[in-house]
Amino acid sequence: MLGSLTRRRLLSATGAAVALGGGYTAFLPRAAAQSAPREVRRIAIMTPERGTDMGWNQAGITAARAAAQRLGVQLEVAEGLGYPDIRPIMRELAANGADLIIAHASGYNNTAFEIGVERNVPVAVVDTPRKVTRPGLVVDYTLSGHEGAYIAGALAARKTRTGTLGIVVSGEPPSWNSQSHAFAQGARSVRANIPIRYAVIGPAAFSDAPGGRRVAEAVIAAGADIIFGQGNGATMGMLQAITTARATDGGQAWLIDVIGDKSQAAPNHLLTSVLWDITETIIKMVEDIRAGRFGSRRYTIGLADGSVRLLRTRHITDAEWAEVEAVKQRIVSGQVQVPYVADAAAVRALMSDVQAPAAR
Amino acid sequence: MDALFTNAFLVAFVSGTIAASLPLLLAGLGEQMSEKAGVLNLGLEGMMLVGAFCGFAVALETGSFLLGFLAGAAGGMAVAAMMAALCVALPLNQIVVGIALTLGMQGATSLAHHVLYSRTFPRLPRQPEVALPLLSQIPVLGPSLFTQNPVVYLALLLVPAAAWLYRATNIGLNLAAAGSKPAALDLAGVSVTATRAFAVLATGALGGLGGAYMANIGAGLFVPFMTGGAGFMAIVIAMLARGRPAWVLGGALLVGFATSITTALQVAGFNIPTDLVLMLPFGTIMLVLTLFGRRAGLPAALGLPYHRGAR
Numbered sequence: 001m002l003g004s005l006t007r008r009r010l011l012s013a014t015g016a017a018v019a020l021g022g023g024y025t026a027f028l029p030r031a032a033a034q035s036a037p038r039e040v041r042r043i044a045i046m047t048p049e050r051g052t053d054m055g056w057n058q059a060g061i062t063a064a065r066a067a068a069q070r071l072g073v074q075l076e077v078a079e080g081l082g083y084p085d086i087r088p089i090m091r092e093l094a095a096n097g098a099d100l101i102i103a104h105a106s107g108y109n110n111t112a113f114e115i116g117v118e119r120n121v122p123v124a125v126v127d128t129p130r131k132v133t134r135p136g137l138v139v140d141y142t143l144s145g146h147e148g149a150y151i152a153g154a155l156a157a158r159k160t161r162t163g164t165l166g167i168v169v170s171g172e173p174p175s176w177n178s179q180s181h182a183f184a185q186g187a188r189s190v191r192a193n194i195p196i197r198y199a200v201i202g203p204a205a206f207s208d209a210p211g212g213r214r215v216a217e218a219v220i221a222a223g224a225d226i227i228f229g230q231g232n233g234a235t236m237g238m239l240q241a242i243t244t245a246r247a248t249d250g251g252q253a254w255l256i257d258v259i260g261d262k263s264q265a266a267p268n269h270l271l272t273s274v275l276w277d278i279t280e281t282i283i284k285m286v287e288d289i290r291a292g293r294f295g296s297r298r299y300t301i302g303l304a305d306g307s308v309r310l311l312r313t314r315h316i317t318d319a320e321w322a323e324v325e326a327v328k329q330r331i332v333s334g335q336v337q338v339p340y341v342a343d344a345a346a347v348r349a350l351m352s353d354v355q356a357p358a359a360r
Numbered sequence: 361m362d363a364l365f366t367n368a369f370l371v372a373f374v375s376g377t378i379a380a381s382l383p384l385l386l387a388g389l390g391e392q393m394s395e396k397a398g399v400l401n402l403g404l405e406g407m408m409l410v411g412a413f414c415g416f417a418v419a420l421e422t423g424s425f426l427l428g429f430l431a432g433a434a435g436g437m438a439v440a441a442m443m444a445a446l447c448v449a450l451p452l453n454q455i456v457v458g459i460a461l462t463l464g465m466q467g468a469t470s471l472a473h474h475v476l477y478s479r480t481f482p483r484l485p486r487q488p489e490v491a492l493p494l495l496s497q498i499p500v501l502g503p504s505l506f507t508q509n510p511v512v513y514l515a516l517l518l519v520p521a522a523a524w525l526y527r528a529t530n531i532g533l534n535l536a537a538a539g540s541k542p543a544a545l546d547l548a549g550v551s552v553t554a555t556r557a558f559a560v561l562a563t564g565a566l567g568g569l570g571g572a573y574m575a576n577i578g579a580g581l582f583v584p585f586m587t588g589g590a591g592f593m594a595i596v597i598a599m600l601a602r603g604r605p606a607w608v609l610g611g612a613l614l615v616g617f618a619t620s621i622t623t624a625l626q627v628a629g630f631n632i633p634t635d636l637v638l639m640l641p642f643g644t645i646m647l648v649l650t651l652f653g654r655r656a657g658l659p660a661a662l663g664l665p666y667h668r669g670a671r
Contacts, residue, residue: 200637207585210574236483
């Protein structure tokens with residue numbers, strides 16, 4: 001016979017285990033499932049920096065505005081939030097009636113998940129470790145412009161004078177890893193043994209402009225005359241390095257940017273940019289909520305529907321652009337497969353091995 | 361790998377070390393003075409940010425880097441004046457006020473950047489450099505160490521100047537007394553409030569100068585949050601330096617070297633996890649803290665407000 005104290009302890013322990021288990025499983029990825037359809041009248045987007053950065057933040061806010069206009073829904077923008085505790089802001093957005101909150105920063109993903117569940121509001125997050133979703137409430141919309149990065153790599157390999165390329169990133173989130181990998185593959189589809197110098201500025205150095213400049217200068221000094229830069233605010237430091245440093249052959253260096261168009265900030269040094277348009281992604285999110293299938297599928301962007309494209313600047317000749325278009329057609333037709341490789345170790349292995357096979 | 365041992369890369373490596381070290385040196389020397397006087401200045405990060413913004417804005421508008429650096433120092437001092445008013449004159453809790461100032465200045469500079477520069481992202485041209493005669497001819501070290509912006513030489517000269525100030529002047533003695541035995545200083549007829557306020561303002565000037573260096577020389581532009589915790593690293597370096605300016609220089613160079621070597625290792629293509637490589641600067645600080653932290657020897661009244669006549 002168990003004493004009453006022991007019974008109480010057992011009951012408490014069992015209750016705690018059930019509660020913990022329930023709480024844990026609530027955060028596990030689940031199989032695709034239907035959820036109740038909901039009406040969407042108002043969406044909100046949260047960004048760590050202002051929507052004028054010509055990059056990630058601007059792309060998110062611009063797309064949200066375009067999507068809201070096309071869908072006829074209201075939009076609330078919370079920008080320039082940095083990386084503090086975003087719980088109060090999310091609760092306020094939910095209280096204001098947001099039917100979808102887009103947490104547009106990898107640093108927001110855990111908290112956004114938590115508040116989405118707490119307030120029963122659908123949220124979209126990026127860069128969760130295992131692309132966590134929860135039908136009806138949470139979707140991971142980690143995107144990648146790797147098809148565009150492949151073309152940029154091919155262009156860079158044709159354009160380089162020194163015969164060496166560089167990649168500088170301010171972190172290693174999945175989307176940037178996949179683009180770094182694709183850039184290297186694209187370059188090696190043109191020149192199989194081309195050396196590629198790869199450097200990460202810091203663990204999450206998205207605003208580290210001095211670091212961006214310092215690392216870009218080191219990569220240029222190591223022989224690269226074209227740098228594929230992925231860095232948010234740190235990209236501005238890379239632009240400064242490209243502007244002030246000379247390549248090892250004495251000529252000018254070039255930057256290939258991602259997501260946004262910075263040609264206004266550096267008209268003479270930006271070779272091209274892998275542009276993203278995530279308007280359709282946001283529209284699909286709203287449609288999925290309305291159809292009761294939010295969180296049951298992944299979203300992608302690519303060359304085929306124009307959501308990823310290469311920026312044409314005046315520094316790309318007609319012949320080079322024709323080649324860009326040709327590679328694009330081969331990718332769209334499926335003749336060239338560009339794998340999505342999000343693992344940082346795979347990216348690093350590719351950089352250190354100049355004999356790595358090119359995708360054909 | 362061979363390509364990395366070229367002159368160009370080694371020059372970039374040493375220059376990178378200096379670029380990463382100098383803001384830490386300037387801010388660390390400032391923090392050291394503040395701590396000597398008994399004020400733990402957690403607002404240093406905010407002072408650096410304001411210095412960076414003011415330095416950049418003035419250099420951009422006037423085209424003068426000298427005015428830019430002066431504005432950076434003035435901006436840092438303006439934030440320091442708030443710190444002095446709240447923590448020395450009133451005196452409120454130094455930790456709370458310091459953190460509040462840092463957070464406030466992050467927001468203020470971010471807002472100012474949004475209003476003025478967020479649509480154009482202007483950049484400064486390459487800064488003027490002074491080549492030291494003969495020394496600048498030395499291979500690798502000449503163009504990297506001895507061809508620098510004047511503010512670099514000024515920062516290096518500040519190290520012996522600060523050591524002399526602490527060791528051989530009444531000001532140095534007053535600062536030490538304000539941090540260790542403020543009541544004794546008061547009894548001697550010297551104002552503890554004025555001594556501490558002087559130290560905090562000097563910290564602001566040096567922190568602002570460090571921030572201006574980051575914006576005007578390090579990056580050539582300003583972006584929000586660009587100091588990235590450098591102020592807090594400078595605080596740790598100052599604490600470990602045990603009141604010795606030369607140790608601040610050593611600590612700043614160590615962290616700068618560790619920061620620069622992370623790039624070199626990656627560019628060289630060593631296939632080791634980037635996370636591990638990027639831990640080097642922080643790991644270095646933690647190692648030094650572990651080895652020497654216990655002997656840090658901080659002033660007895662550090663962080664304590666001084667109330668005249670209180671027991």
